[in-house]
Amino acid sequence: MDQNELLNFVRNYFEEMRIHTRLIDAPYKWDDAFDLNLRRTLLKDCSNVISTFFRPEENFHEKHLVYFIKDLFWCYYLCIPIPKAGQKRVLTVGPFAMEDATLGFVQSLARRLNIPEIHIPFLSQYYTSLPVLRDKSCIRSILTCLCSRLYDGPYRILPQECTGELPVQYDTEDSFGRNQDVSDSIELRYKNEQALMDAISRGDYTSAREYLNTGNSYGMEQRLADTTRDKKNYLIIFNTLCRKAAQYGGVHPVYLDELSSRFAIQLETLYSVSRLEALPAEMIYKYSLLVQNHSTRSYSPLIQRAVDLICLNLRDDLSLSTLADRLSVNKTYLSTLFRRETGSTLTDFVTDRRISHGIYLLNTTSEPIQEIASVCGIADLSYFTKIFRRKKGMTPSQYREMIRGNQ
Structure with a gap:
């Protein structure tokens, strides 16, 4: 493995834990950005930043001195010199924490460093957003x-604790502006969240994805030190929002x-941060697809019941006579009303629903196509393939390959 591959691996390792890395020349x-704006927020004069951080030994590159740093504000960093001909380069990793940031911890640190009380809310949010690495041996x-x-010769890993030069001059201006920014951010998040739910309730995946991307630009604050658990908790909430949106859409x-339970099980078995971050897009896609295929919001109560009977019993006999008997209505009346509201005969609607459900299962499961055809009420795979091709212009196998290629 060459140096670039090695560095990429290490950086990906830390980034997967949501710890920032940077190569600096x-x-x-x-x-x-190095401390995620901690000092810019706290300090009145950022020219004295150097007094709150560490100072490496002279020629630490040539000596291969690797620093494990705890700064004045109890944030941890790694500083790793990178051998590069004719150039001095370091890889920095951090900030991260080595323990959970309780309110008592934040208040104790503020007293120790004489940080004004107006900064306590910011510090609480800042420290709880840091990923936690509890095991120094790791x-x-x-x-x-x-x-x-990385190094041909000997190297040393040096713990470096910065005690700082107190007193540090802190910014004591009224925090109204910062509080207003937080208020505006929360208001925007809720507004965007509602727009996303409205899009899902219409089955409009394209708009829902745009709102999701807009929401990701300001994000949700991290509330737990455990990044993975924090993301899972957020996704539990997000799954509920999507389910309610699809319910409003008449599903x-x-x-x-069924879909909500599947996502609940899936997210609890995931431990990759990148995979968890990709799950919201998958959720809005599959809930939007559910609305497209199963919404009855625009129908009268009788036709809603008829459609529900069809969609929930695709394996069964779904002839006009059978449905009229189950709904206790005249079959001629049912046929007329059904065609008026749906624009389709009942027979064509049943066939369309069976194929639409097949499309949904091809998108959301890995079940064999023969099993999907049977679940949709068409035991003859050749016939299922024939009418599927008529609707989609391709066979079920070709469709499955296409959606896999687009994921």
Whole structure:
């Protein structure tokens, strides 16, 4: 593995845990993104940033000195010199925490550093957003594996704790502006959330995806130190919102419960942050598809009941006579009303629903096509393939390959 591949692997490893990494070339200049704007928010004069951070030994590149840093504000970083001919480069990792940030921890730190009380809400949010690595031996093992491949000669991993030069001058301006920004962000998030639900209730996946992307631009604040658990909790809420949106769209609870349960099981078995982050897009796609295929919102109560009977009993006999008997209505009246409201004969509607449900199952499951045809009430695979091709212009197998290629 060459140096670039090694660095990419290490960076991906930390980024997967939601810990920021950066490659920086000399001369090194302070960037507010380095500490996620902690000092920019707290300090009155950011020119004294250097007094709150660590200072490496001279020529630490040549000495292969790797730093495991705890700064003045109890945030942790790694500083790793990267061998590069004719250039001084470091890989920085952080900030991250080594323990959960309770309110008591934040208040104790604020007292120790004389941080004004107006900054307590910001500090609480900041520290709970940091990923937590509780095991120092794990970090040391990662560094040992990296350094043994990165350097030809000996190296040292040095713990570095910055005690700082107190007193530090903090910003004590009225926090009204910052609070207003937070209020505006929350209002925007709820407005966008409602727009996303409205789009799902219409089965409009394209608009729902746009609202989802807009929402991701300002995001949800992290409330737990455990990043994976925090994301799972958010996705439980998001799954509920999507289910309610599809319910508003006129989807029968049976379908909603099936899909909602499937997502609930799926997200609890996932531990990859990147996979969890991809799940909201999958949720809105499948709930929108559910609305497209199973919404009865525009029908009268009688036709809603008829459609529900059809959709929930696709394996059964769904002739006009059978449905009229089950609904206790005259079959001529049912046929006339059904065609008036749906624009389709009952026979054509049943066939269309069977194929639409087949499309839904091809999109949401990996079941064999023969089993899908049977679930849809068409035991003859050849006939299922024939009418599927008539509707979609391709066979079920071709359709499944197409959707896999687009994922």
